[in-house]
Amino acid sequence: xxxxxxxxxxxxxxxxxxxxxxxxxxxxxxxxxxxxxxxxxxxxxxxxxxxxxxxxxxxxxxxxxxxxxxxxxxxxxxxxxxxxxxxxxxxxxxxxxx
Numbered sequence: 280x281x282x283x284x285x286x287x288x289x290x291x292x293x294x295x296x297x298x299x300x301x302x303x304x305x306x307x308x309x310x311x312x313x314x315x316x317x318x319x320x321x322x323x324x325x326x327x328x329x330x331x332x333x334x335x336x337x338x339x340x341x342x343x344x345x346x347x348x349x350x351x352x353x354x355x356x357x358x359x360x361x362x363x364x365x366x367x368x369x370x371x372x373x374x375x376x377x
Contacts, residue, residue: 320350327354328365329372 299305309318323346330340337351358365 324350324354327351328358328369331355331358332365332369 295308296305299308309321313321323344326344327340327346327350330343331351331354335343337348340346340351341348354365
């Protein structure tokens with residue numbers, strides 16, 4: 280994990296997230312924690328990550344999601360060089376979708 284995020288206040292947030300027991304609890308917590316814009320941005324980044332993982336190209340992703348090329352590029356960079364968060368969660372989501 281990046282040293283930027285290693286502090287007690289970050290730990291509290293991560294502990295809160297991992298203590299959630301259902302999708303509904305997660306939805307409620309994030310709705311309280313985040314603004315509508317922040318939630319929409321995170322939802323969009325997750326969708327972009329899934330589409331990049333499927334092999335879609337930037338222009339198709341832009342058309343399907345409305346995400347900017349900067350957002351698509353950022354997510355793509357995280358998929359390839361990030362902390363492996365997307366790489367951890369994408370297979371789990373794909374399994375749930377079966």
